[in-house]
Amino acid sequence: MIRSRFTGLGMAVPPNCIKNNDLQRYMDTSDDWIRQRSGIEQRYWVDEGVSTSDLGLEAANVALEQAKLKPADLDMILFATLSPDHEFPGTACFLQGKLGAPGIPAIDIRQQCSGFIYSVAVADQFIRTGAIRRALVVGAEVHSKGLDLTTRGRDVSVLFGDGAGAVVMEATSIQNPKTDSFLWSTHLHADGTHAQELWTAAPGTGLKTKERILQPHLEEAVHYPKMNGKSVFIHASQKMPESLQEALLANGLSSEEIDLYVLHQANLRINQKCAEVMGLPDEKVFNTIQKYGNTTAATIPIGLVEAEKASRLKQGTLVASAAFGSGYTWASMIYRW
Ligand code: ACO
Numbered sequence: 543m544i545r546s547r548f549t550g551l552g553m554a555v556p557p558n559c560i561k562n563n564d565l566q567r568y569m570d571t572s573d574d575w576i577r578q579r580s581g582i583e584q585r586y587w588v589d590e591g592v593s594t595s596d597l598g599l600e601a602a603n604v605a606l607e608q609a610k611l612k613p614a615d616l617d618m619i620l621f622a623t624l625s626p627d628h629e630f631p632g633t634a635c636f637l638q639g640k641l642g643a644p645g646i647p648a649i650d651i652r653q654q655c656s657g658f659i660y661s662v663a664v665a666d667q668f669i670r671t672g673a674i675r676r677a678l679v680v681g682a683e684v685h686s687k688g689l690d691l692t693t694r695g696r697d698v699s700v701l702f703g704d705g706a707g708a709v710v711m712e713a714t715s716i717q718n719p720k721t722d723s724f725l726w727s728t729h730l731h732a733d734g735t736h737a738q739e740l741w742t743a744a745p746g747t748g749l750k751t752k753e754r755i756l757q758p759h760l761e762e763a764v765h766y767p768k769m770n771g772k773s774v775f776i777h778a779s780q781k782m783p784e785s786l787q788e789a790l791l792a793n794g795l796s797s798e799e800i801d802l803y804v805l806h807q808a809n810l811r812i813n814q815k816c817a818e819v820m821g822l823p824d825e826k827v828f829n830t831i832q833k834y835g836n837t838t839a840a841t842i843p844i845g846l847v848e849a850e851k852a853s854r855l856k857q858g859t860l861v862a863s864a865a866f867g868s869g870y871t872w873a874s875m876i877y878r879w
Contacts, residue, residue: 543716545676545724546662548877550611550710552604553847554597554682555703555834556588565700568691576700581810585703586688592697593627595636595836598682599707600642600841605678609710613643616710620649620665622657622681622839624868625688629745637680654740655806655867656683656730656841658707659875665711665730675713681839682706686743690766692696698769701809703835707843723857726876729788732869736777738870739770778808778866779815785874786820786864793876797822797858800876806865807831807841813835816864828854838867855879 561584563571587595598621599780606613619641621634628636630756651731653660658681665677683810685702689695716722743762745755759765782805790797797820811833817827828849830841837844842863849855864874 543652543674543719544670544713545594545716545726546666546711546729547714548709549712550605550607551843551847551850552601552608552774553705553840553844554600554604555586555705555708556592556597558587558589560585569693569699571696571700573879577694579785579809579811580701581829581831582701583808583832586705588766589702589852590659592684593636594623594625594682594684595627595633595640597684597704598633598637598638598680598708601682601706601708602623602678603639603848604805607706607858609712611676611710613641615741616646616676616678616851617642618647618649618665618668619643620661620676620677620679621653621678622651622653623683624654624657624838625685626650633682636800652866652868653871655808655838655841656865656869656873657867658842658872659863659865659873660730660771660871661729662709662711662725662875663873664728666728669711669713677711679711680706680708681843682797683840684836685772685838687849688766690763694763695766698767703837705834705837705840705844707840707847709843709846721858721878723878728795728873729785730873730874731785732871734869736773736870739773739870740767775809775812776863777821778812779872781818781866781870781872782806782812782864783819785872786862788814789862789874790877799860799863800826801859802849802861803827803860804842804849804863806844806867807845808866809836841865851875
């Protein structure tokens with residue numbers, strides 16, 4: 543039986559640490575408000591010259607080194623982001639150019655906070671069918687260049703940070719499904735009827751104008767992300783436990799049998815609610831949002847790196863992940879480390 547295994551793991555965050563109080567330079571907000579509502583204490587922002595693929599490259603290089611592979615050994619690159627380097631081509635192509643792995647497919651996955659799990663699922667399908675043996679999966683975001691850093695945009699802007707995470711996935715032949723290290727399952731979902739509850743409308747052909755962006759759009763701040771926070775909270779608190787339950791059921795597991803939950807980091811309160819609904823003890827849910835804010839497609843691989851550093855993720859650890867995000871999209875996966 544051929545399955546996928548994570549053989550390399552890496553992350554990167556830029557050097558500029560922005561504390562909650564630092565945001566008061568831009569908008570009317572407070573450390574108290576941000577901590578209470580989201581759990582976030584700080585986030586990292588890139589310097590002007592740094593792009594999403596630059597951060598992705600840093601994380602990818604660490605993951606490749608850990609996997610003892612060179613870019614030329616890869617068969618595919620998947621890049622999950624909602625903050626691409628440019629409108630087109632995809633950020634996976636920019637990363638591929640910088641890595642130096644010409645010829646292999648380079649695919650962008652546009653599933654926002656669920657993008658990492660979606661990308662892992664796509665790579666896994668190619669690996670299971672034998673079409674490829676090695677994939678690089680990157681989740682990276684540069685949010686800081688796309689936020690409305692004024693009081694008008696404060697409900698969204700205080701939540702997001704820049705960062706990248708990467709995994710190398712390789713084909714592995716399973717001898718013992720109970721103990722071998724491999725990806726057990728992925729489950730993916732979407733409900734586009736809520737697409738406008740968390741979105742950036744411009745530039746876009748969906749605007750009822752002749753061009754994808756015009757001066758009035760900029761004045762109305764349509765090019766910044768908008769969120770219906772209450773709707774996101776309600777749906778995320780429902781869909782993350784639901785997708786975890788689905789994954790547990792598919793694998794014949796109880797929630798107690800999972801050693802560690804590495805969940806998307808939208809908001810500490812959402813993860814606390816998810817843990818409450820699932821009856822999970824706090825110590826089994828690994829959170830990093832306090833340090834990094836919401837890095838969207840990068841939160842889960844960053845969580846894996848941090849969990850490994852904290853010795854919470856070791857060979858044999860059974861891990862469950864779930865994400866919820868714009869789309870709405872949601873997803874889960876279970877894997878033995
Ligand atoms: N600082 C200070 N005050 C603020 C800020 C801020 N950054 N943002 C909003 N406020 C004010 C509002 O203007 C409002 O003031 P008013 O009462 O004078 O009108 C007040 O705080 C309360 O605003 P609400 O929007 O009602 O605040 P709420 O308690 O609903 O919290 C929040 C907002 C934190 C966004 C909440 O809805 C939530 O947790 N939603 C989940 C969404 C989320 O976390 N998304 C993460 C990204 S998406 C993802 O990854 C899935």
